[in-house]
Amino acid sequence: MTQLPETPVAPTRTVDAVTVTGVDKTFDTRSGQVDALTGIDLTVSAGEFISLIGPSGCGKSTLMRLIADLDQPTAGTVTVFGKSAKQARLDQDYGIAFQQAGLLPWRTVAANVGLPLELHGASGRDRTARVGELLDMVGLSDFADRYPDQLSGGMQQRVAIARALAEKPDLLLMDEPFGALDEMTRERMQTELLRICAETGAAVVFVTHSIPEAVYLSDRVVVMSPRPGRIQEIVPMGLNRDPAHAEALREERAFFDGVTAVREALHTGSPVPTGARGVENR
Amino acid sequence: MALTLSGRSAPSAKRDTTLRIVAPVAVGVLVLGVWQFLVSVVGVSDYLLPSPAAIVEQFVEFFPSMVSATMITGLNALLGLVIGSILGILLAALAAGWRPIDQMSAPIVASLAVIPIVALAPVLNSMFGADSQFGRQAIAGLASFVPVFINTLRGFRQTLPVHRDLMKVYAASSGQIVRTVTLPTAVPFVFTGIRIASSLAVISALVAEYFGGPRGGLGGLISTSAASSAYPRAWAYVLASIALGLIFFLATLALERLATRGRQRT
Numbered sequence: 001m002t003q004l005p006e007t008p009v010a011p012t013r014t015v016d017a018v019t020v021t022g023v024d025k026t027f028d029t030r031s032g033q034v035d036a037l038t039g040i041d042l043t044v045s046a047g048e049f050i051s052l053i054g055p056s057g058c059g060k061s062t063l064m065r066l067i068a069d070l071d072q073p074t075a076g077t078v079t080v081f082g083k084s085a086k087q088a089r090l091d092q093d094y095g096i097a098f099q100q101a102g103l104l105p106w107r108t109v110a111a112n113v114g115l116p117l118e119l120h121g122a123s124g125r126d127r128t129a130r131v132g133e134l135l136d137m138v139g140l141s142d143f144a145d146r147y148p149d150q151l152s153g154g155m156q157q158r159v160a161i162a163r164a165l166a167e168k169p170d171l172l173l174m175d176e177p178f179g180a181l182d183e184m185t186r187e188r189m190q191t192e193l194l195r196i197c198a199e200t201g202a203a204v205v206f207v208t209h210s211i212p213e214a215v216y217l218s219d220r221v222v223v224m225s226p227r228p229g230r231i232q233e234i235v236p237m238g239l240n241r242d243p244a245h246a247e248a249l250r251e252e253r254a255f256f257d258g259v260t261a262v263r264e265a266l267h268t269g270s271p272v273p274t275g276a277r278g279v280e281n282r
Numbered sequence: 283m284a285l286t287l288s289g290r291s292a293p294s295a296k297r298d299t300t301l302r303i304v305a306p307v308a309v310g311v312l313v314l315g316v317w318q319f320l321v322s323v324v325g326v327s328d329y330l331l332p333s334p335a336a337i338v339e340q341f342v343e344f345f346p347s348m349v350s351a352t353m354i355t356g357l358n359a360l361l362g363l364v365i366g367s368i369l370g371i372l373l374a375a376l377a378a379g380w381r382p383i384d385q386m387s388a389p390i391v392a393s394l395a396v397i398p399i400v401a402l403a404p405v406l407n408s409m410f411g412a413d414s415q416f417g418r419q420a421i422a423g424l425a426s427f428v429p430v431f432i433n434t435l436r437g438f439r440q441t442l443p444v445h446r447d448l449m450k451v452y453a454a455s456s457g458q459i460v461r462t463v464t465l466p467t468a469v470p471f472v473f474t475g476i477r478i479a480s481s482l483a484v485i486s487a488l489v490a491e492y493f494g495g496p497r498g499g500l501g502g503l504i505s506t507s508a509a510s511s512a513y514p515r516a517w518a519y520v521l522a523s524i525a526l527g528l529i530f531f532l533a534t535l536a537l538e539r540l541a542t543r544g545r546q547r548t
Binding site: 068120 | 444
């Protein structure tokens with residue numbers, strides 16, 4: 001296991017956001033047991049942005065669901081801010097966004113964003129104020145009274161992200177939240193996500209199968225391989241994270257070097273054919 | 283902004299609306315014209331098919347009786363629909379929450395769906411007395427129960443996995459889950475069931491009158507008029523029955539629209 005030394009970025013809490021130790025996960029299916037994850041060890045520092053990347057079936061979504069306590073590991077332990085995953089869920093220590101926006105179609109945008117606050121008994125006035133802030137943050141203030149079906153996919157996803165941020169979590173879990181978006185919208189959403197993370201100082205566990213997305217967003221990229229799902233390599237990025245610099249970053253050498261490093265790690269250590277590598281050397 | 287409008291330009295949408303009204307009216311007028319022509323020019327016998335004019339004449343002449351008959355049958359159907367729907371929703375909620383109930387109720391509901399009114403009406407009439415409307419209301423209720431139960435149960439099972447995950451993430455109580463996700467997801471299905479049940483309730487309440495019990499309802503008057511060879515009057519009561527069925531259908535359709543406003547309809 002290639003566990004790199006910790007380099008906490010802007011620590012807001014002293015405790016690590018997520019610690020995964022020796023986790024296995026097997027699913028019982030009709031055709032026998034399937035090993036989804038084996039021997040996973042991973043630590044996410046407070047305020048750190050981590051991407052889980054790998055081919056379909058490598059268990060990256062399963063790992064995120066274990067951290068969220070939506071599934072339980074077969075072996076090993078998952079702790080979130082020093083507590084069990086279950087306690088962290090009950091304490092609402094994380095916000096979550098899925099590949100589908102998962103909005104409630106019978107609620108307005110504002111009521112969707114305010115849903116977690118409503119469920120946890122926030123007063124009407126606090127809720128209105130916080131929802132206003134959140135909609136401002138994702139640039140949808142003019143759409144507060146619309147219904148989800150009246151919004152585009154990108155806008156729905158932004159509502160879902162606003163909802164995930166409603167209770168100011170110190171950890172954000174995101175399962176391919178931009179997977180269904182077109183490339184242009186996707187890039188804009190990535191830049192917005194980085195801005196929001198810089199504003200809130202939250203740690204992020206981000207599941208994706210896009211290499212550029214992982215490289216662009218992450219402090220470290222966790223490369224996973226399938227059957228059984230395990231961590232192949234953890235690639236540190238160390239790109240310039242100045243928000244003002246966010247757009248230029250996409251065309252920088254360091255960015256392409258990161259892409260190459262992740263690509264090579266994904267190809268199970270075997271070097272990527274030189275032809276592909278030549279692209280960024282031109 | 284990237285708002286998804288219905289994707290049609292305004293003038294063509296307007297033309298669509300016009301066409302939607304004009305087309306059925308044109309068909310109706312045409313059918314009535316051909317019908318009147320067959321009776322008064324070709325000479326189809328009155329007892330086979332009375333002319334539209336004769337039917338309308340009877341309708342106007344017996345208008346107070348039309349209204350009172352419609353009220354009697356309509357009230358039976360309405361009571362049956364309301365009680366059948368309530369029972370259907372409650373039992374569906376139980377079946378959705380507890381699997382054994384679902385498995386126990388499945389054969390009962392399947393047999394309820396095929397009970398012939400012909401068989402049930404005389405039995406209920408002798409059980410509750412010949413002067414009681416209860417048998418008819420019970421039959422309308424039974425007919426309403428089945429589609430409401432089936433649709434509601436289906437609605438309770440439509441909760442999306444992503445919504446379930448979300449509720450778990452929020453550590454929502456089971457009461458909160460039912461209120462915020464399960465019930466709202468089921469609502470359109472419940473109202474579709476009620477809309478289907480509304481027509482069945484009217485038909486059942488009306489047919490049940492054929493098998494004895496107090497007179498005065500639409501079904502009873504249709505059979506009495508036909509028995510005394512007053513065919514145009516029998517048809518006039520049929521006309522009133524159609525009006526009653528339409529009122530029920532439109533009312534439940536409006537209710538369905540009201541309950542699902544703001545959502546995209548497919």
